[in-house]
Amino acid sequence: MWTPIKTACSNAFTTQAAMRAAIYSLSLKTAPRIVKKPARRENRMVRSFRADQDKIEVAPLPPAAADEGWRIQISQFMFDWIEISSREVADLLYTALQLYIGEEVTMDSLLSLPVPVDAIAARNYEATLARYRLSDHQAACGSGN
Secondary structure, eight states: HHHHHHHHHHHHHHHHHHHHHHTSSSSSSEEHHHTTTTGGOOOOEEEEOOOOOOOOEEEEOOOOEEEEEEEEESSSSSEEEEEOOOHHHHHHHHHGGGTTTTTTTHHHHHTSSSSSSSSSHHHHHHHHHHHHHOHHHHTTTOOOO
C-alpha cells in the first residue's frame, strides 16, 4: 500500500534535486551582483520587507512600472516587493523567482538567490524549469522514452 506513495515521493524529491542542479549549472549570479554589473551602474534596488529575517512565501507577479523603476511583487502580501530601476534586471529576477514558488524565503536569502545573468541565460533557465515541471521524472532526467 505504501510503496506507490514512497516511490512518488522519492521521484518528486529526485526530480526537484535534478532540476536545481541543472538550474545551478547555468550562468547565474546573485541579485545584487546583477544590479551592480558595471554596464548597469545606474541601477538600484529598493525593497519593502519588514525585516531581514521575516519569512514570506514566494508567489511573484511579473514586473510592473512603479515609482523607482519596476516593481516585482514577491508574495501575495502588499508590502512584500522589490523595485529595480532596470526592466531587464527586474525580468531576470522574476525569472529566477519561478524556481522558488511556494517556498518561504527571507530578504537575506532572496538577495542571495541565483539569477540568470542575461536574456540568453533566462531562456535557458525557463527551458530547464519547463523540462522538469512539464514532464515525468524519467523524461526529465533523460532516462525516459
